[in-house]
Amino acid sequence: MSFQSILGNFSLILFVLTMVTGVIWFLDMFILGKQRRLNADKALADFDQRNAKLSAEGIRLQEGGRVELEFNLLKQPAWIEYSGSFFPVIAMVFFLRSFLYEPFKIPSSSMLPTLYVGDLILVNKFTYGIRLPIINKKVLSLNDPQRGDVMVFKYPENPSLDYIKRVVGVPGDKIVYRNKRLTVNGQEVVYETLPDFLDEERLSYSNQFSESLSGVKHRILNDVQMPAFVRDPHQFPKRELCTYDDAGFACTVPEAQYFMMGDNRDNSLDSRYWGFVPDQNIVGKAFFIWMNFSSPKRIGSFQ
Template identity: 55%
Template sequence: MNFALILLILLLVSGAIWAVDAFVLRKRRPADAKDPWWVEYGASFFPVILIVFMLRSFLVEPFKIPSGSMIPTLQVGDFILVNKYTYGIRLPVINRKIIDINSPQRGDVMVFRYPEDPSLDYIKRVIGVPGDVIAYQNKKLTINGEPVPTTRVDDYLHPERLYYSRQFTEKIDAAQYQALNDADAPPYIPGPAQFPNRELCSYNAAGVVCTVPPGHYFVMGDNRDNSRDSRFWGFVPEQNIVGKAFFIWLNFSDFSRIGSFR
C-alpha cells in the first residue's frame, strides 16, 4: 500500500473542498446557514492532513521493524523514526531529490525501497559507498582491503527462539555497533539473484566480493546469517533511498527500548 499516495489524494480532495467552499460556496450561502456535512468534514480535515503530509514527506516518517535482520540493533516490533531530510529533500510519491544535503555514510542505518519490489521498504546498515570494494569472506568483513575492526563479545541469546549467536562489536568509520553470526551457518551466499551490475560481484565458497558502482550503496543486516541484503540482491540505487533511521519511539513488548537507538 502506497500510503504517501493515499495521503496526497486525501490532501488534494480535502484542499479542493476547502478552497471551493472558501472562495465560492460560502459567499452564496445565507449568513445563518449551516455548512453542508461534506464541507464541514472536508474543510476541517484539510489542515490536519496538510500537517501530517508535510511532516511525513519532508521531516520524519515512522516505521515498524518487521523482521530480525537487524538484531541486535533493532528488534522485531520496534517502532522507529526516520529522518527524511538528512540525505536531501525529495518530492513525495515520486521520491525525486530536489535539494542535495548529505550522502549516506558507512555505518548509517538506512531505510530504502527494496530494489526488487519498490513498494516494500527495507532497513539495513550501509557498509559500502560508491567506489568501495566490499569483501565478506569467511564471515569477515573488509572495506577497500582493510579489515573492519572487530571484537568478540558475549554470545547473544535470542529470547524468542532460545539459541545463541556469536556477537561482535564492529566499528566502521564513526559508527560502532553489534553484529551477529551463527557458527553453524555456511559462509557462502546461497542463490544470489541476477541483479543490475551483477558483474561487479564475484561469489565463491567463502562468500562474496563486490565493487560498489556510482550512485549505489552496499547494505547488510547486523544479523548477518539471517538477513537477505546486498549480498543476495545487489546494490541500493540512490533514488531508492527513503532516509536515515535514528530513534526508537515505541516497542509494546519492551518499553525500555524507547530511545535506545541513535
Template identity: 55%
Template sequence: MSALTGVLYAALVAYLGGWYVGRWSGNFALLLFILTTVTLFYWLAERFHFAPARRAAADALLSNDAKRREALAAQGISRVDGDVEPARQQILQQPWWLDWTAGLFPVILIVFLLRSFLFEPFKIPSGSMVPTLLVGDLILVNKFHYGIRLPVINKKIIANHDVQRGDVMVFRYPEDPSTDFIKRVVGVPGDEITYTNQKLYINGQPAPVQAQGNFYDEDARVYRQRFLEKLGDKEHQLLVEPGAQRFFRPDRADGPFPFQENCRYTIEGVSCKVPAGHYFMMGDNRDNSRDSRFWGFVPDENIVGKAFLVWMNFGNLKRVGTFFN
C-alpha cells in the first residue's frame, strides 16, 4: 500500500504541475471529488482493517510478554529485563502513507462540502468588471443562492432564489466549461437586450444612468468615465470610453453559439432576445469586456453562484470586506 500511495501522490504532483504550467486545463471540483473519494477509501481501510490489526498485534505483544513473565515467575525468577511498551507504541503508530491519506480525509471532506454547497473562493483575473471588482481581488461566491447543485456535474437538485438583473454571477464559460468567468447579469429569460451606441436598453427601455465623474484605472493607467447604472432595483458603477464604440460580432471559437439566431448585429451594436433557461452577461468595464455580446448566452446549468464579497486583495488591503451587488 505504501508503494501505491507513492504512485498516487506522484500522479497528483504531475497533474498539478502540468495544470500550473498550462500544459492542460484542470477541473478543481473533479480533483477535489477524487481526492475525497480516495482518502475516504483509505480512512475506511484504516478504521476497519489496519487500525484493528495494529491493536491486535499490540495486544498479542502484551499477552506474550505477560505469559513469558508468568513462566519465569513460576521458575522463581522475579526480575525480568525488557520493557515492551516502546515496541507496543511503535506497532500502534500509523504509517506515513495512512497519515497522509486517511489522516487528511476529514479536512478534505470539509473543504469539499464547503466549496460544493456553501462558498467558493474566486480570483479576479482581468479588468472586465472594473470598477466593481479589481484585478487581484479575491472574492467569495455564494454557491447555494441560486439553488443546491450536485458537485462536478453541476445539476440543480434544490431551487432557491431566481437570477436577477444586476447580480454579479460566476459561471462556467460556455466556450470552455473548465474555466470560470464572472460578469453581471443584464438579461434574464424573455428579455430583449439591446446595446447600441454605448447605451443599454432592456425591453426597449434605456437603463437609467448617472454620470459619476472620472475613474483612474490603475491597471490600464488611464482615466475612464464612470457612471451609476440601475438594473431592476440594483445600482452599480460602470465605465465607458466615449468614442471607443466597437463593432460587435459573434466570435465564438467553436462556431455559432446556441440561439445565435436570437441576436441581430449591426454597425451600431447588438440586440438579443434571451431564450428560456439562459442569461445575457456583460462586464462593468463596458468597452473592455468580452461577454455575451460576442459569445452568446449563459445556460442555467453553467451557473456557479452569486459573488458578493471581497475577502482579500494583497495589493490593496482597503478592498478587504467590500460587499457588492
C-alpha cells in the first residue's frame, strides 16, 4: 500500500520555509532591528531638540507625539513581522516531524484489518535511528527493525512515495510463503482462525486469522478467491535470492535489507512483487492512530 505525506514532499517545503523565515528573523534581530533603533534614536534626538526650541519660544506641544513617533520608527515591516512570528512555529514543526513524530494518512486497504482507509497515524522517526531530513541519511543508529513491526519506508522503485507494511523478514532470514502460510527460518508461524472480516469498502468477506510473528500478535486477511502464487513479480535487485512457484515463493533476505508484507495478504503489493527494502529507505515505525474522521473510535495504538 502506498500513501504520500501531507502536501507531497512536505519535509522539503517545511525546510525551505524554516530557512527563509529563519534568515529574515536573524537579519532583523541582529541587523535590521538595530538599524531601526539607530535611525529612531537619531530622529528622536532631532525631535527633542526641535521641541525644546519650540517650548522655549512658548509654543505648547501636543502630548504623546514622541511616543507615537518612536513606535512608528521602530515598527517592523509587515513581511518581517509575519516572518518573525511564523519562524518559531515552523521550526518547531520541522524539528518534530523530522526527528520525533511524523503524521501520515492511510489511503488504501492493504494493511486491513490493522489499518483502515482514512486512519491518520503517527510514525516514530527515532526508533530506528536519527536521520537527516530531506536526504534521509542515518547519522546515529539506535534499534533495528524487528519482525512484526509496522514500518513506513520509501518505496524502492520510487523513493518519492512513502509505503507502509509489516516487517516479516530481517537480514539473513529465509522467508517462505506457500499456500498462504508463512514460514520464517524453517519455523512455521502460528495462526489462529478468527471470524470472517467484512471489508465495508469492497462489501466482501475475507478469511481472518491471528498471526504471531516473533511474539507480535496481529490479524491478517486471506481472500479464498485469490491464488497462492505471486503474479508477475518485478525484476528487483537481488531477485536471485528468491524463487517462485505455483504455491508461493521463498526468499533469503540480504544484508541491511528487509522483507515487507501487507496484512491484507491477497490485496497488497509488497516485497513479494517489488523486492527488498534497503535500510536507507526506512522512515520510521508506525505505532498510533491519532484520528479517523469516519470512525473516531479507532483512535489508539496498534500492533
